[in-house]
Amino acid sequence: MAASSSSTIAASVTFDSDLTTAPGVAFDSSHNDQDDQVLAEIPVYLSNNLSKFLYIFQYPLRNAPFDSRSGPVAARVKPKAKMVELDIPIDTRSPYYSSERGEDFAMGMNDKKIKTAYDKRMEEHEEEQLYGRTTSNKKEEELLDRMTFSSTEVPAQTKYVVGAMRDGELHLTPVHGTIQMRPAFTYIDKLDEKFKAANKRIQDVEKDEEENKKAETGKAQTLQVSMKNSEKEGHSKRNAYSMAVRNAEEEPWQPVVYYDETTQQAEMVYDGLYTQKKEELKCTTSRGDYLESLSGVKRQ
16 A cells, blocks of 8 residues: 555555475484575665555455456545455356346445335336336346455554565565455445335335325324434434544545556555665664563563
């Protein structure tokens, strides 16, 4: 993840490890370390160009890397809350894709309301008034063609760095944090809200029809009025959330541009891993202090 002065970009860079292809090494306990020869000396440099913007993205539920077709089609961030969302495309032409369920879930991705029997009856009535008949052509329904991945920040247990080799030099950049990306099912929550709103409209229509029938018969009606203290109810709901969660929900999403690792923009971000200042670092920690920090035992 990298930030530019003109716009915010999200660059995906894959770091291949040669550990899986490295030949096995047989260790001999009787071998004398003094006989070992130094095969190479590699200068190590510390780069902080991207240290504030470099994150490790983990996809525990995904076993295939992204490519130009399966990569994210949209990305959003909440900088203060340190939250990320990625929209991953879904292959709707796959033989394992259910078009029926895809139509149902697609309603949770848009702002269209769910049509009830009364809504459909009203549409048919309007069509008869305009055209004298109802049209039988069924409109093609939308399909759920993307899945949203939402981030969860992983507490730091240790310090990680990313290393890049160039011209026989190793450049290290500290990683700012680690986050896990998991599927988010917000469309199901939105779909549930739409069903509740549709049921409420049905109840309102049935109540109006019942009241109209009673009014026609001339019978006295008993009205029951119940008032809700919306301010008190809203205040109690807000208190159920912590301050951090509340701030995260109130912070708006900011769209960012996602660049695949094969793009020129990703290459430019990758160049930021190499430092331009090659100054020698001076260690101010003694060996005793360093060993003490590792052991955790405080000297008297």
